[in-house]
Amino acid sequence: METEFTKYHGLGNDFILIDNRLSSLPLLTPEQAVKLCDRHFGIGADGVIFALPGENGTDYTMRIFNSDGSEPEMCGNGIRCLGRFLADLEGESRTKDSYHIHTLAGVITPQLMADGQVKVDMGLPRLLAGEIPTTLGTAQTKVINQPLEVAGKTWEVTCVSMGNPHCITFVEDVAAIDLEMIGPQFEHHPVFPQRTNTEFIQVVSRDYLKMRVWERGAGITLACGTGACASLVAGVLTGKCDRTATVELPGGPLQIEWSQTNQRIYMTGPAQRVFTGQI
Ligand SMILES: N[C@@H](CCC[C@H](N)C(=O)O)C(=O)O
Numbered sequence: 001m002e003t004e005f006t007k008y009h010g011l012g013n014d015f016i017l018i019d020n021r022l023s024s025l026p027l028l029t030p031e032q033a034v035k036l037c038d039r040h041f042g043i044g045a046d047g048v049i050f051a052l053p054g055e056n057g058t059d060y061t062m063r064i065f066n067s068d069g070s071e072p073e074m075c076g077n078g079i080r081c082l083g084r085f086l087a088d089l090e091g092e093s094r095t096k097d098s099y100h101i102h103t104l105a106g107v108i109t110p111q112l113m114a115d116g117q118v119k120v121d122m123g124l125p126r127l128l129a130g131e132i133p134t135t136l137g138t139a140q141t142k143v144i145n146q147p148l149e150v151a152g153k154t155w156e157v158t159c160v161s162m163g164n165p166h167c168i169t170f171v172e173d174v175a176a177i178d179l180e181m182i183g184p185q186f187e188h189h190p191v192f193p194q195r196t197n198t199e200f201i202q203v204v205s206r207d208y209l210k211m212r213v214w215e216r217g218a219g220i221t222l223a224c225g226t227g228a229c230a231s232l233v234a235g236v237l238t239g240k241c242d243r244t245a246t247v248e249l250p251g252g253p254l255q256i257e258w259s260q261t262n263q264r265i266y267m268t269g270p271a272q273r274v275f276t277g278q279i
Helices: 030-037 076-093 179-187 225-237
Strands: 004-010 013-019 047-053 060-066 101-103 106-112 118-123 146-150 153-161 165-170 197-205 208-215 244-249 252-258 265-269 272-278
Touching: 004 076, 013 030, 013 076, 030 047, 030 060, 047 076, 060 076, 076 101, 076 106, 076 118, 076 225, 076 265, 076 272, 118 225, 146 179, 153 225, 165 225, 179 197, 179 208, 197 225, 208 225, 225 244, 225 252, 225 265
Parallel strands: 013 047, 060 101, 165 197, 208 244
Antiparallel strands: 004 013, 004 272, 047 060, 101 106, 106 118, 118 265, 146 153, 153 165, 197 208, 244 252, 252 265
């Protein structure tokens, strides 16, 4: 069977996009996704994203497999790429600037902006330990500046879910973090029953954060949209930053806002088509 794909990236967080609009089941298995994501023996990507028919009155459904074959609830850079992919697929027949997308994290709305950027209504952050999930604290408590032993060191962590789990640590210098060594130990720490994404954040000023990330199921990536949103929330909860900030990732900057008015998170950044092909 031949399957068309298009490669996109959002700040170097790269994805294989599949037009899956005629079927509610992904055209590829998690095992096939692992092979395609391989950077030496496959196409190379941080994940595979499927554009499926909408559910519960939404325009479309997004499903995603990480490069290890696991299925996360949401992907911030990925949903910007999906918004651009859908607009490219619809071409001249497109009637909308924004899409309501059904995801495992709820309905998420990417909006195509006139300047080519994509602004996403990422919904509400979830802060309770039971929602993340983590056993750092009881189910109904928030996990803010909690001590966590990893690799023989005590780290102060704040946990936030953007539908998917994030563990955030503020550090003096993100460049000094040995991500390759420490990342897997956070990801697989027993206090995270569904594993976790891990962000290290350097506060440059109240509206400028530098971030490096170890992603659950994908390892080091050049950017993580849900991670940038979760990190801004953690910065606000710990009094380190304002509700609107630039989060600079290795792949480039994202603009993040945690609205005072409706408590929703808005993320703005690029989404770029790279090439198309056949599997
Ligand atoms: N890169 C993504 C997050 C992808 C999912 C993540 N690896 C997980 O397992 O939760 C983003 O931009 O948000």
